[in-house]
Amino acid sequence: MSSRVLLLLSAFLVPVLSTNSPIDHTRWLAAQSKADSWISSMNLTEKAGIVTGTLSGVCIEYVAPIERLGFSGLCLQDGPAGIRLADLASVFPAGVTTAATWDKELMYERGSAMAAEFKAKGAHVILGPSGGPLGRSAWGGRNWEGFSPDPYLTGIAMDHTIRGIQDMGVQASAKHLVGNEQETQRKPTTINGKTVEAISSNIDDRTLHELYLWPFADAVHAGVASVMCGYNRVNETYSCENKHLMVDILKGELGFPGYVMSDFFATHSGVRAIEAGLDMNQPGPLSLFQIGESYWGPNIPEAVLNGTLSMNRLDDMVRRILTPFFYLGQDEGYPTIDPASDALFFEGFDMLSLGTPTPVGRDVRGNHSVLIRQIAAAGSVLLKNENATLPLDPSHLTNIGVFGSDASDPTTGLIYPDDGFEIGTLIIGGGSGGGRPSYIVTPLDAVKSYAREIGARVQYNFNNTALAAGDFSGIYPWPDVCLVFLKTWETEGVDRISLEADDDSAQVVNSVASLCPGRTVVVTHSGGANTMSWATNPNVTAIVAAHYPGQESGNSIMDILSGKINPSGKLPYTIAANAADYNAPIVNITGPEAEGSSAWQSDFTEGLFIDYRHFDEQDINPLYEFGFGLSYTSFELGSSLAVAPSRKNLTGYPPRVNSTLSVGGNPHLWETVVECSVDVSNTGPMAGSTVVQLYVSLSEANIPPNTPMRTLRGFEKVHLETSETQTISFQLTRRDVSYWDVMAQDWKIPAGNINISVGFSSRDRRIEATTVLLQG
Numbered sequence: 057m058s059s060r061v062l063l064l065l066s067a068f069l070v071p072v073l074s075t076n077s078p079i080d081h082t083r084w085l086a087a088q089s090k091a092d093s094w095i096s097s098m099n100l101t102e103k104a105g106i107v108t109g110t111l112s113g114v115c116i117e118y119v120a121p122i123e124r125l126g127f128s129g130l131c132l133q134d135g136p137a138g139i140r141l142a143d144l145a146s147v148f149p150a151g152v153t154t155a156a157t158w159d160k161e162l163m164y165e166r167g168s169a170m171a172a173e174f175k176a177k178g179a180h181v182i183l184g185p186s187g188g189p190l191g192r193s194a195w196g197g198r199n200w201e202g203f204s205p206d207p208y209l210t211g212i213a214m215d216h217t218i219r220g221i222q223d224m225g226v227q228a229s230a231k232h233l234v235g236n237e238q239e240t241q242r243k244p245t246t247i248n249g250k251t252v253e254a255i256s257s258n259i260d261d262r263t264l265h266e267l268y269l270w271p272f273a274d275a276v277h278a279g280v281a282s283v284m285c286g287y288n289r290v291n292e293t294y295s296c297e298n299k300h301l302m303v304d305i306l307k308g309e310l311g312f313p314g315y316v317m318s319d320f321f322a323t324h325s326g327v328r329a330i331e332a333g334l335d336m337n338q339p340g341p342l343s344l345f346q347i348g349e350s351y352w353g354p355n356i357p358e359a360v361l362n363g364t365l366s367m368n369r370l371d372d373m374v375r376r377i378l379t380p381f382f383y384l385g386q387d388e389g390y391p392t393i394d395p396a397s398d399a400l401f402f403e404g405f406d407m408l409s410l411g412t413p414t415p416v417g418r419d420v421r422g423n424h425s426v427l428i429r430q431i432a433a434a435g436s437v438l439l440k441n442e443n444a445t446l447p448l449d450p451s452h453l454t455n456i457g458v459f460g461s462d463a464s465d466p467t468t469g470l471i472y473p474d475d476g477f478e479i480g481t482l483i484i485g486g487g488s489g490g491g492r493p494s495y496i497v498t499p500l501d502a503v504k505s506y507a508r509e510i511g512a513r514v515q516y517n518f519n520n521t522a523l524a525a526g527d528f529s530g531i532y533p534w535p536d537v538c539l540v541f542l543k544t545w546e547t548e549g550v551d552r553i554s555l556e557a558d559d560d561s562a563q564v565v566n567s568v569a570s571l572c573p574g575r576t577v578v579v580t581h582s583g584g585a586n587t588m589s590w591a592t593n594p595n596v597t598a599i600v601a602a603h604y605p606g607q608e609s610g611n612s613i614m615d616i617l618s619g620k621i622n623p624s625g626k627l628p629y630t631i632a633a634n635a636a637d638y639n640a641p642i643v644n645i646t647g648p649e650a651e652g653s654s655a656w657q658s659d660f661t662e663g664l665f666i667d668y669r670h671f672d673e674q675d676i677n678p679l680y681e682f683g684f685g686l687s688y689t690s691f692e693l694g695s696s697l698a699v700a701p702s703r704k705n706l707t708g709y710p711p712r713v714n715s716t717l718s719v720g721g722n723p724h725l726w727e728t729v730v731e732c733s734v735d736v737s738n739t740g741p742m743a744g745s746t747v748v749q750l751y752v753s754l755s756e757a758n759i760p761p762n763t764p765m766r767t768l769r770g771f772e773k774v775h776l777e778t779s780e781t782q783t784i785s786f787q788l789t790r791r792d793v794s795y796w797d798v799m800a801q802d803w804k805i806p807a808g809n810i811n812i813s814v815g816f817s818s819r820d821r822r823i824e825a826t827t828v829l830l831q832g
């Protein structure tokens with residue numbers, strides 16, 4: 057790393073309090089008064105019906121209409137990668153794929169296109185995006201639904217996704233608040249008639265603010281309509297009953313004006329949950345086997361009448377639910393619910409419409425396949441490319457080998473079974489973050505089209521058992537290039553037990569590579585980190601982490617392999633050399649101890665040190681670091697990093713503000729306090745995009761111990777033609793250069809040096825500069 061320290065430039069820029077929240081106060085208050093006028097005419101039963109879900113048989117969660125008021129009801133649908141299990145809808149790239157693009161515009165466009173489909177299906181609320189799990193543990197089964205274990209990157213992705221969704225007039229629900237970092241024992245279980253409570257994520261206040269809550273602050277700041285509490289406990293209290301979390305922090309400190317809804321059957325009480333800040337119970341009943349019974353529902357009028365629940369609080373709940381509905385114009389001609397939106401509820405076991413013929417769905421896909429292909433290509437990370445193996449050179453290619461269980465069509469059809477499947481490509485993970493594709497472009501399909509264009513032969517074998525055993529019978533003559541496709545099945549409800557790709561993948565790679573040395577390209581379809589023992593095998597000359605790409609899988613990876621698109625994805629997580637290098641394993645208790653009523657405890661003792669912060673702190677060399685990704689061209693930064701504090705009279709703590717609507721918390725936290733700029737040039741042979749990343753190190757002398765040595769606090773993706781140079785600028789907010797002061801319960805800018813470095817990954821930092829915002 058060529059590190060040049062530059063002292064701060066003296067120019068002070070004009071101070072601006074530009075907090076950039078899209079929420080329009082005047083329109084919000086108007087929406088609230090519409091809600092209030094309905095509330096004033098609603099009876100208790102109607103109010104209870106707004107806050108308690110009703111099973112509909114079409115929408116996964118539902119609020120029943122009130123005809124008398126002309127209220128259409130609310131249809132809530134899974135999930136974060138497009139409307140799930142609906143007929144004729146798109147399967148978009150997963151959250152992790154989107155994070156790997158590091159492209160704010162694509163994050164917005166994806167949100168907007170998904171919302172267009174939800175809206176056209178008549179769904180008012182998207183149950184997403186997911187900012188929790190953040191990805192504390194590399195083994196977490198749902199990490200891929202969210203974005204990145206870095207809270208800054210996840211926060212930006214939440215912000216842009218939510219704006220994209222809500223600008224289309226659809227409500228987003230930021231999930232899961234908070235600490236839903238493992239699937240194992242995520243819900244309470246009953247053993248021998250005794251309840252074993254769900255895992256408790258025990259998180260200290262600073263870690264909560266600087267890691268796990270951070271993306272939710274961005275979500276609230278972006279105006280998110282709803283926040284979903286999770287299945288887990290936080291500090292031994294269920295997240296959906298945690299008053300400190302929902303009332304003090306979310307609605308108090310972050311100024312959240314919308315509604316908190318429960319995850320599916322995550323409500324465990326009536327008045328207790330309501331007093332703790334829960335505003336909506338979904339799906340409503342106690343369980344799928346106790347339809348008609350609820351902690352809420354008819355108990356709500358009774359609790360108001362017997363004085364245990366105040367009418368004010370009930371009105372507050374209804375107001376929080378109806379205000380976003382009016383604010384986003386959902387009372388004005390919203391599309392009707394497509395009865396085929398949930399044709400396959402519980403894989404064919406549709407409890408409520410048994411026997412009724414399934415209608416054909418409304419086709420809502422539009423031209424979204426173009427965007428899906430683009431995002432998946434942009435989220436493919438080129439990890440290794442020796443001897444310019446990629447892009448493929450058609451002039452020397454007559455015979456292409458395609459290998460691995462991930463290359464072809466799923467032999468089980470288009471519905472993913474709960475436990476994955478052996479032969480067939482993986483475009484998305486399982487559970488509520490999955491989707492029902494109307495088609496899949498497989499890697500094999502795309503290689504075949506490419507081969508037809510260049511007049512090459514394609515040979516293949518998808519049987520990993522045979523490949524691992526070195527059985528290549530039928531492959532002749534031996535291919536000019538061997539493309540090996542690997543997959544890693546990840547699903548809601550189950551954590552990963554291994555970080556290896558599935559189906560004896562390491563043996564398959566080594567086996568193919570030994571017969572195809574110097575011409576073996578490995579592509580992984582995975583929801584997060586994989587260990588890659590084979591990455592250092594010299595016979596493997598190229599590796600692409602293509603993540604979960606959505607329905608255009610083959611086209612998007614072929615765009616990268618052929619060089620039609622220059623790869624620009626960067627890892628949104630760390631790939632370790634060995635699984636043991638990661639910290640924060642899944643808590644898994646076996647034997648009699650697992651049956652203690654509060655036995656399941658997950659102490660977040662690593663504090664702020666997850667993912668690259670842990671590797672940096674422990675000085676562990678990763679295989680591929682956070683932020684890393686190659687290109688077919690090369691980029692250089694200019695020689696200087698300009699750093700200019702935006703104002704002179706900065707105070708350590710933000711000035712106090714009393715605003716009736718400060719979404720995201722104190723607006724001063726979102727104010728720009730430092731501006732930085734740097735030049736970036738394309739010095740290589742072809743046009744391409746790169747991501748300039750900015751990391752901040754706070755002065756060790758003036759911050760509490762256990763602070764990471766550097767954290768991501770800015771990034772910009774830029775497209776450059778050959779020899780082109782552009783100036784990239786970064787606006788750092790007060791929050792970006794503060795730490796959470798537990799004693800003061802506020803964000804504080806430390807006195808002394810603040811080091812700012814920019815580069816192309818967390819370990820490839822090219823220039824550093826130092827500034828002082830507050831004198832020590």
Ligand SMILES: *[C@@H]1O[C@H](CO)[C@@H](O)[C@H](O)[C@H]1NC(C)=O
Nearest residue numbers: 098099100101102122123124
């Ligand atoms: C509340 O209004 C509904 C109509 O929306 C009506 O069916 C119900 O009887 C009313 N309940 C009471 C307690 O008045």
Ligand SMILES: *[C@@H]1O[C@H](CO)[C@@H](O)[C@H](O)[C@H]1NC(C)=O
Nearest residue numbers: 259260261264290291300301
């Ligand atoms: C959890 O407990 C820790 C330690 O007492 C405390 O610092 C933190 O604020 C608590 N967090 C929540 C969300 O209750």
Ligand SMILES: *[C@@H]1O[C@H](CO)[C@@H](O)[C@H](O)[C@H]1NC(C)=O
Nearest residue numbers: 326355356358359362363364
């Ligand atoms: C009031 O009603 C609620 C809801 O049915 C019930 O749980 C609670 O026990 C009642 N309290 C009293 C004092 O009657």
Ligand SMILES: *[C@@H]1O[C@H](CO)[C@@H](O)[C@H](O)[C@H]1NC(C)=O
Nearest residue numbers: 422423424425426427428430
């Ligand atoms: C998709 O169609 C919309 C209009 O329906 C258009 O604005 C947009 O540019 C199209 N996108 C692509 C990638 O073709």
Ligand SMILES: *[C@@H]1O[C@H](CO)[C@@H](O)[C@H](O)[C@H]1NC(C)=O
Nearest residue numbers: 479519520521522523525527
């Ligand atoms: C895969 O190969 C193994 C070993 O050669 C063989 O036993 C198995 O039947 C094959 N599976 C399929 C689906 O062809």
Ligand SMILES: *[C@@H]1O[C@H](CO)[C@@H](O)[C@H](O)[C@H]1NC(C)=O
Nearest residue numbers: 240551552553642644645646
């Ligand atoms: C937890 O332990 C159970 C029982 O031994 C095992 O089946 C499961 O795979 C383990 N899960 C993880 C994530 O290690």
Ligand SMILES: *[C@@H]1O[C@H](CO)[C@@H](O)[C@H](O)[C@H]1NC(C)=O
Nearest residue numbers: 566569570571573593594595
């Ligand atoms: C690489 O390929 C050569 C040629 O087939 C083989 O001899 C060698 O063992 C392979 N290396 C590894 C690390 O697999």
Ligand SMILES: *[C@@H]1O[C@H](CO)[C@@H](O)[C@H](O)[C@H]1NC(C)=O
Nearest residue numbers: 442443573574575594595597
């Ligand atoms: C790269 O290409 C050169 C020249 O063809 C060859 O000698 C060398 O072995 C190749 N390296 C790898 C890793 O395949």
Ligand SMILES: *[C@@H]1O[C@H](CO)[C@@H](O)[C@H](O)[C@H]1NC(C)=O
Nearest residue numbers: 070071703704705706707711
């Ligand atoms: C800081 O200075 C700016 C003008 O440079 C002024 O608008 C602002 O009120 C001052 N803030 C404080 C806390 O003095």
Ligand SMILES: *[C@@H]1O[C@H](CO)[C@@H](O)[C@H](O)[C@H]1NC(C)=O
Nearest residue numbers: 308712713714715716717718
């Ligand atoms: C903030 O302003 C509101 C409305 O003017 C007032 O009711 C409240 O007491 C104020 N809060 C603080 C902390 O000053």
Ligand SMILES: *[C@@H]1O[C@H](CO)[C@@H](O)[C@H](O)[C@H]1NC(C)=O
Nearest residue numbers: 061753754755756809811826
């Ligand atoms: C900031 O940079 C200076 C000069 O390279 C170095 O001495 C100091 O340790 C750095 N401080 C932090 C907190 O990284």
